[in-house]
Amino acid sequence: MKIAVLGGDGYCGWATALYLSNQGHSVAIVDNFVRRQWDHELNAQTLTPIRPLSDRLRVWQSLTGKTIESFYGDVCDYEFLAATICDFEPDAVVHFAEQRSAPYSMIDRNHAVFTQVNNVVGTLNLLFALREHRPDCHLVKLGTMGEYGTPNIDIEEGYIAIEHNGRKDVLPFPKQPGSFYHLSKVHDSHNIMFTCKIWGLRATDLNQGVVYGTMTDETAMDEALINRFDYDDVFGTVLNRFCIQAAIGQPLTVYGKGGQTRGFLDIRDTVRCIEIACDNPAGRGECRVYNQFTEQFCVRDLADMVVAAGRKMGLSVDIDHLQDPRVEAEDHYYNAKHSKLIELGLQPHYLSDSLLDSLMNIAIKYKDRVDASLMFPQVNWREPRNDRRLQMGKTARTSLAAPRFENGAAESLVRARTKSVRSKG
């Protein structure tokens, strides 16, 4: 199958592109490398030293004999995107090419507007390009479990049957997203659903949980294929960050009580879910929604698991409860359905001690690259402007691993630390 991976140079995209290529699909990566630019903006480098895409693809070809095409450009540039679709003629387009960090979208107005315009326009462009040039192509779009928020009822996969005043309908599940980023995905979901209806496009909207891990069979083949591993407060996902904090002896930064429960999955399951979606395309006019995660955890429980795993490795790991920089429920009901991908053949990699070991070992291997100050939350949802970037500039000139309290917002968060638990191994 010919599969275009938009955003194929990013965290999930790179792992997916290699996996699909290894499975024998003909893969093209479409990327403008803006994710690498944000590293510079935020002074936050991936833990793992990633190579330029051209190097990555050359090594992939020499190792496997498989060629991955690459197209350089921005999906917000319609002429580029349409030409790419016409040139590559994909059977499926996997769309990761969005700004995917909630804190990034909450830095200030510019970042909020950028995130929504970038994500919404990129997806609109893709919908128009498919309608005009490749109407039978299957769109596999990455949404997020964060679109649903934390309702006090079970979360279904995209749609819910409602009986109301004696009448029934199946309607889109009500959305309560928790950041300008999550909102952008809700906007996308509505736009995609509409174009399936009016134009008969085929779409699978994958509401993905929080991804952890970095190694897949393919990225582990060679150091040059290593995937990015973000641990900073803006792009780092929570479990990855905890493992690095444990490995370098920094306290785990739990926001508030840590009762926030979310769906999680191993990146090895991300890539398999994408393949399953591609192998089982939606029908013409169908907009399917799958919830793409394998287990639910609350943040506090994840922290405890990392503390326990650290203890086995002889590490002493603290937990710091910081005032939650986000506006979210810290204790809530959460039960999200996630059976559709399992029914199509997903065999999950559940979170295990060995996975935690391996993440901590990666952190130890690259510990000279860790800037511990990057793990402290600096984007406060309650503020319309967070001066993160300026502070980052200052910090870069100070010592590594020194907690930064220059920022007023950060200081108030520190003062609000409610609890600190030390667990000695």
Added chain:
Amino acid sequence: MKIAVLGGDGYCGWATALYLSNQGHSVAIVDNFVRRQWDHELNAQTLTPIRPLSDRLRVWQSLTGKTIESFYGDVCDYEFLAATICDFEPDAVVHFAEQRSAPYSMIDRNHAVFTQVNNVVGTLNLLFALREHRPDCHLVKLGTMGEYGTPNIDIEEGYIAIEHNGRKDVLPFPKQPGSFYHLSKVHDSHNIMFTCKIWGLRATDLNQGVVYGTMTDETAMDEALINRFDYDDVFGTVLNRFCIQAAIGQPLTVYGKGGQTRGFLDIRDTVRCIEIACDNPAGRGECRVYNQFTEQFCVRDLADMVVAAGRKMGLSVDIDHLQDPRVEAEDHYYNAKHSKLIELGLQPHYLSDSLLDSLMNIAIKYKDRVDASLMFPQVNWREPRNDRRLQMGKTARTSLAAPRFENGAAESLVRARTKSVRSKG
């Protein structure tokens, strides 16, 4: 009360600004006149000859002694908007400043992207400006009943109590909007709800039905205060268009079976609803949703009412059933709640023969300004590009009132006419 009316030079905005000024409020109009620019783009002038805003405001002041301030600029320009909020210091902001035509948003990709970016960014800017400079100000935002679509259950006012698998919650009502424009309003609704939650803003989201009529007590005071009256297929609302078609002897253009049922209201109720919302502000952190319409009609019934009203005036009125250029249900359940504004004091102007008479008389008065060709639908939801604007350029050089069949899309619509009913007076 100090009230800023964003989009105060438009159809609903102008009537609202005058009404609020007449009620003794201190009013400012914020507008960039882009609605007048779209008239030129579409070669479609309002039936009524509207004056420049500066003339309108001068006449209003000389007639009433009341001053309406005006600020020229684009709400998508944050510096302008923030400066305006700081300068005027409004207690309430009424936000009409969006692209409000569904067909306009469906012309092609450029118009779809423009509509969503313009509306979403303008509203995001306003939310940030209020948070930064006027956090206690009440946002009165115009949404649309079209956000809900046509579910097979009763439509509630913004939120619905759902019992599911034995648990309960009150959640945002599921949205199924029917155009890129309607989608933009859904995006806005989600963004507004979120900022009320994180920043404690006060908001009232008014999901307005289809507005008809043109005269209010204020606009009727002087010819120079006349409101715009759009009848073209892009910006004309259905009842206004039917009255003009009847007045000039053109068939009423009913899309499909005409079973499409929607909420409607008189523009005199629009202005009163806005005042009611302003007089009863939402609490801090509250995002209220009111459904702003007074009666439900299906399009076929409206057409029959116009035929009957025409007959009384001695006019022979035809009905043409055209293939529906939109993708929408032509027969469906529809029962939308609309009690909250009534409970707060709205006394509706229900649709009457005298209102239809007055609309047709306005049409007869200005019939030399009517271009009948503008009433034929040329934007087809099923196509990703509609060459409306080019065709408009051609048509402007041909005779008035001649149906235009040059356009391929229009031709196919004409061939698909399913029924033509002639009713002789």
